[in-house]
Amino acid sequence: MASRPLDSRNRRTGIIALLAAVAMLGMGYAAVPLYRLFCQVTGFGGTTQRATDGQAASAAEIARSAGTRTISVRFDANTTRDVPWDFRPLQVTDTVAIGERDMAVFVAKNNSDVPVTGSATFNVTPVQTGAYFNKIQCFCFTEQTLQPGQEVRMPVIYYVDPKILDDENARDVEQITLSYTFHKLEKQGS
Structure with a gap:
């Protein structure tokens, strides 16, 4: 029992x-x-923000009313070992007005004899600027498939939010680095 x-x-x-x-x-x-x-x-860890055209227009208006200050943006491009691509920015650095939209263009070329699908991860350094770096349009938002030998130009439309000037930890930053790394994706069902 x-x-x-x-x-x-x-x-x-x-x-x-x-x-x-x-x-x-x-x-x-x-x-x-x-x-x-x-x-x-x-924006923790240098993660950038996604923005709309409307948010970009508001930021540009704020920047114009506050006076224009510029910041240098450096572009970095990498691939993992299993991605047989050449991947690079067309321009390594650019000086942009804080609050104004700008565009960077990256070039990728598939050097293999098979289609390769990749996805880009990204970050911004110094990490305290990630909350102020806004991307409106980016190739990193979707997967990219390149056919054998195909070369493509991939734009990134972005702006640096004028609120960066109010952050005591970020306002004196002179250069932001936007870095991308492409990773290979295995196609579903293959």
Whole structure:
């Protein structure tokens, strides 16, 4: 008779442990998208912000009313070892007016004899400027497939938010580096 309550407690403990394990597994899968969302919202770790044309126009208006200050933007392009592409910016540095839209162009060429699909990750340094670097349009928002020997030009339309001038940790920055790294994506079903 004493074994029935013991069996019941063991079963309950086992179910609780199983539920805890499933919950931890779920949190493990949710961690990456939640961290990405956190970085995109806060600019943490040099993550740039996505902006609309309307936000860019507002920033430009603010910058014009506050007076124009410029900042140097350096462009960096990399690929992982499994991406057989030449990938580079057309212009390595550019001086831009804070708050004004500008465009950088990157060139990618597939040097292999097969189509290659890649996705670009990006960041901005110094990291405290990530919250103020806004991209309106970017090749990094979508996957890129290059056919054998194909060369493409990929624009990035961006601006540096004038609010950077109000941040004591970022206002004296003279150069921002925007860096991209292409990673190979395996096609679904292949």
